[in-house]
Amino acid sequence: MESSRIQQIAYFLVTIVFGAILLKEGAFLIxxxxxxxxxxxxxxxxxxxxxxxxxxxxxxxxxxxxxxxMVVVGIFYLLVNQVIGLLDEIPQIQETLENKLKSSILEINELIGSGAINFESLSLSSLLNLENINTTIFQTGKSLTLAGIIPLYTFLLIYYKDFFVEFILKLYADRNDAVLTWATDSGRVIQSYLSGMLKVTFIVSILAGLFFFLIGVKYFILFAAFIAIMNLIPYVGVFISSFFAVLYIFLTTDSVTYPIIAIAVLWGIQLLENNIITPLVVGSQVKVNALAVLLAILIGGWLWGISGMILFIPLVGVLKISLEKSSDMSAFAYLLGDDVPISEKNENYWKAFRRKIAKKKSNS
Structure with missing residues (x-):
C-alpha cells in the first residue's frame, strides 16, 4: 500500500516536471x-x-x-502617437535625469566629505545603449507577429464550437452531464474574468488619466493606459507602472510635490481598485486565494512571461473547478480557494490553547 502511494506521488511529480518543460518549450505555439x-x-x-x-x-x-x-487598432494608434512624442523627448529627459543625479550626488559627496560616489559610473547612457533598444524592438516585433495568429485561432475555435462539444460527448460518453457541467463552469469563469477585468481596466484608465490630465502630464493617455494594462498583473504591475509614471513626473516638473502627490493618488487608485472596484465588477468568479494568485503569477511569468502572469490567474480558477469535480482531489481545490471557515471545533481548540499559554505565563 505504501509503495503504491509512493509510486503515485512519483508519477505526479514526473507529470509536473514534464508538463512544465512542455509549457515552457512550446510557449511559441501554446x-x-x-x-x-x-x-x-x-x-x-x-x-x-x-x-x-x-x-x-x-x-x-x-x-x-x-x-x-477596430477598437484595439484605434487605441493602439492613439498610444503609438503618444509613444513617438515621448521618444522624441528622451534626449531631453535623459539630460534632465543626469543633471538631477549629478546634483544629488554632489550634495551627498559634500555631506560625506569625500568623492566616494562617481557620477560617471551611474550615467544613464550605459543603460540606454543601442543594443538593448534593438533587442527590445526585435522582441516587440516578434510578439506582434505572434499576436496576429490569435484572431485566426479565435475564429476557428468559435466556428467549430459545436464540433468540440460533440467531441467531448463522444470522449466521455459515460459521464456527459459531469463533463458538460465542468465545461460550462470553466467557460463562465473565463468569460466573467475577461469581461470583468476589461471593465476594471477601463475604470482604472479613466481615473489615472483624469489625474494625469489635471496635473498637466503631457502624455496622460499613454501613462493612463500603461497603468491600467499593467494593473492586470496583480501586486507586481502597479509598482512597475507607478515607478515609470512618477519618474516622468519627477523629471518634467520643478517641484517634488507633484511626484509625492502622484504616489499617493496612484496608491489610492490601487486600494480603490482592489477593495471596491474589482469585488463589485469582477465579483468572486475566480475564487482563488491570494497565495495561489501570487504563485500563479510567478509560475506564469517564469513559463510564458507577461502573458503567463495574466493568463495563469483564470487558469488556476479553471483548475480549481476541475479539482472540485473529483472526490479524490477536492482537498486541493479547497487549498486553492478563498473560503476559510472556522468551525466551532477549531474555535474551541484555539481558545483552549490560548488559555493554556496564559496559564503557563501566570505560573512562571
Missing part, C-alpha cells in the same frame, strides 16, 4: 492558442447575438472580431 481560447469565450456572446439575427456563423464571427479589432 500561448497564442490559450489567448485564442480566452478571446473565443469573450467574443462568443457577441457572435451568438449576430447569429440570432440570422447572420451566418462565419460572417457573425468575422464581424465580432472586426469590431473588436
Amino acid at each position: 500561448v497564442p492558442l490559450v489567448w485564442g481560447v480566452f478571446f473565443a469565450f469573450a467574443l462568443n456572446p457577441i457572435a451568438n447575438w449576430f447569429e440570432i439575427k440570422r447572420i451566418p456563423r462565419g460572417i457573425a464571427i468575422a464581424i465580432s472580431i472586426l469590431l473588436v479589432t
Whole structure:
C-alpha cells in the first residue's frame, strides 16, 4: 500500500516536471492558442447575438472580431502617437535625469566629505545603449507577429464550437452531464474574468488619466493606459507602472510635490481598485486565494512571461473547478480557494490553547 502511494506521488511529480518543460518549450505555439481560447469565450456572446439575427456563423464571427479589432487598432494608434512624442523627448529627459543625479550626488559627496560616489559610473547612457533598444524592438516585433495568429485561432475555435462539444460527448460518453457541467463552469469563469477585468481596466484608465490630465502630464493617455494594462498583473504591475509614471513626473516638473502627490493618488487608485472596484465588477468568479494568485503569477511569468502572469490567474480558477469535480482531489481545490471557515471545533481548540499559554505565563 505504501509503495503504491509512493509510486503515485512519483508519477505526479514526473507529470509536473514534464508538463512544465512542455509549457515552457512550446510557449511559441501554446500561448497564442490559450489567448485564442480566452478571446473565443469573450467574443462568443457577441457572435451568438449576430447569429440570432440570422447572420451566418462565419460572417457573425468575422464581424465580432472586426469590431473588436477596430477598437484595439484605434487605441493602439492613439498610444503609438503618444509613444513617438515621448521618444522624441528622451534626449531631453535623459539630460534632465543626469543633471538631477549629478546634483544629488554632489550634495551627498559634500555631506560625506569625500568623492566616494562617481557620477560617471551611474550615467544613464550605459543603460540606454543601442543594443538593448534593438533587442527590445526585435522582441516587440516578434510578439506582434505572434499576436496576429490569435484572431485566426479565435475564429476557428468559435466556428467549430459545436464540433468540440460533440467531441467531448463522444470522449466521455459515460459521464456527459459531469463533463458538460465542468465545461460550462470553466467557460463562465473565463468569460466573467475577461469581461470583468476589461471593465476594471477601463475604470482604472479613466481615473489615472483624469489625474494625469489635471496635473498637466503631457502624455496622460499613454501613462493612463500603461497603468491600467499593467494593473492586470496583480501586486507586481502597479509598482512597475507607478515607478515609470512618477519618474516622468519627477523629471518634467520643478517641484517634488507633484511626484509625492502622484504616489499617493496612484496608491489610492490601487486600494480603490482592489477593495471596491474589482469585488463589485469582477465579483468572486475566480475564487482563488491570494497565495495561489501570487504563485500563479510567478509560475506564469517564469513559463510564458507577461502573458503567463495574466493568463495563469483564470487558469488556476479553471483548475480549481476541475479539482472540485473529483472526490479524490477536492482537498486541493479547497487549498486553492478563498473560503476559510472556522468551525466551532477549531474555535474551541484555539481558545483552549490560548488559555493554556496564559496559564503557563501566570505560573512562571
